[in-house]
Amino acid sequence: MRCRGLVALAVAGAAVGVAFSSPGLAAQQAPTRASAEAFVASAESRLARDHALSTRASWIRATNITVDTDALVEQLDAEQSALVVQLGREAAAWDEVAVDPVVRRKLDLLKRLLDMPPPQRAGGAEELAEVSGRLSTTYATGAFEFEGRRYTLGEAERALAASRDPARSQALWEGWRTVARPMRADYVRMVALGNEGARDLGFADVGAMWRSGYDMEPDAFADEVDRLWAQLRPLYVDLHCYVRARLNTQYGDAVQSAHGLIRADLTGNMWGQNWSGILDITAPQGSTPFDLTPPMKARFTNGEALTRAADGFYGSLGLAPLASTFWTLSQFERPAGRQVDCNASAWTIDEKDDVRIKACFAITGSEWRTSHHELGHNYYQRAYQAQPYLFREGANGGFHEGLGGLRRPVGGDPDLSAGRRPSGAWR
Numbered sequence: 001m002r003c004r005g006l007v008a009l010a011v012a013g014a015a016v017g018v019a020f021s022s023p024g025l026a027a028q029q030a031p032t033r034a035s036a037e038a039f040v041a042s043a044e045s046r047l048a049r050d051h052a053l054s055t056r057a058s059w060i061r062a063t064n065i066t067v068d069t070d071a072l073v074e075q076l077d078a079e080q081s082a083l084v085v086q087l088g089r090e091a092a093a094w095d096e097v098a099v100d101p102v103v104r105r106k107l108d109l110l111k112r113l114l115d116m117p118p119p120q121r122a123g124g125a126e127e128l129a130e131v132s133g134r135l136s137t138t139y140a141t142g143a144f145e146f147e148g149r150r151y152t153l154g155e156a157e158r159a160l161a162a163s164r165d166p167a168r169s170q171a172l173w174e175g176w177r178t179v180a181r182p183m184r185a186d187y188v189r190m191v192a193l194g195n196e197g198a199r200d201l202g203f204a205d206v207g208a209m210w211r212s213g214y215d216m217e218p219d220a221f222a223d224e225v226d227r228l229w230a231q232l233r234p235l236y237v238d239l240h241c242y243v244r245a246r247l248n249t250q251y252g253d254a255v256q257s258a259h260g261l262i263r264a265d266l267t268g269n270m271w272g273q274n275w276s277g278i279l280d281i282t283a284p285q286g287s288t289p290f291d292l293t294p295p296m297k298a299r300f301t302n303g304e305a306l307t308r309a310a311d312g313f314y315g316s317l318g319l320a321p322l323a324s325t326f327w328t329l330s331q332f333e334r335p336a337g338r339q340v341d342c343n344a345s346a347w348t349i350d351e352k353d354d355v356r357i358k359a360c361f362a363i364t365g366s367e368w369r370t371s372h373h374e375l376g377h378n379y380y381q382r383a384y385q386a387q388p389y390l391f392r393e394g395a396n397g398g399f400h401e402g403l404g405g406l407r408r409p410v411g412g413d414p415d416l417s418a419g420r421r422p423s424g425a426w427r
């Protein structure tokens, strides 16, 4: 549910062991309207062919993190991203050629198919795959010592949400940050490599590449976000002031000042991004905040049961049921005896009906909403299966997240007013 570019969706597959130093498809053809169509068709089938292989490898690694699965995914990532970058660079050969609008869109998509493009130079893809793999594993398997035992991220999140002791909240917040500290050098390196790769593809940097994915110029997208923020800002400032005052009343000046910034750990969320966990403190005076968790615990005994109930919402919209493999192959709970990546995310394995959720659901109101969100991604992924390979990601990421967030306004969750942000990308 944290925002982070996803995995399998954006990383298109490629044949294992392909020699990427071979002359590119584009080099063999003059840049004409016809050769653009031939290039795009060839690139698309090449990428689609092995998508399932790369996605299955990533799935196995995410649900069973070992030295071996890490190494396999790292190798596949390096090979695939080198191919995708090669295709993206070759696509630039038709930048000045008048081509069919559908072909133009596919050429543009080829240039930004990867969230984090590796540098084109020799060794660039391998180094980025190694650094990214290490970051991913460190984060997914991170834990810290607290009160005499080890806390995973999920346990720390729940403890922080429940804590009303500022010293304990601070310790949990800082404890989780000890996992991040050793990641700093790799993260800085990943950014440098990604920016280098983005420049190789003709973008100013990774940020400009990301902002170019919304059918407008990157600068125009930044302006649009600024415009929307200016619209929303007065409400946010009022809410911030109100919540700060409530926290000040709850904890006193020594813990939360009546002025300035809100102490992030007091929001009860590990990133301070969602304040719904402190509704007991922030609800209007005289009201009785409704806590979804107790009735959830009374009704559901495990993550699958919770997800089946959430799925009923999508069935009630008239959508066809998910394939039976969704229920047999998804990971709804943290399994015993192996390391897994618990960050909730939605996957399409074969880009057809084999969609899955990977999560470690606890029975809480927050996870209830997360299960709806991930299911929204799954239904949206499935809806694109008849599209050409390069169009299967949807119009843009905003639509994906929007569908995931649909349940909230429609369903009228009791704590809708707490303003929980829709959870992250395809997660």
Ligand SMILES: [Zn+2]
Residues within 6 Å of the ligand: 373, 377, 400, 401, 404, 422, 423, 424, 425, 426, 427
């Ligand atoms: Zn999402």
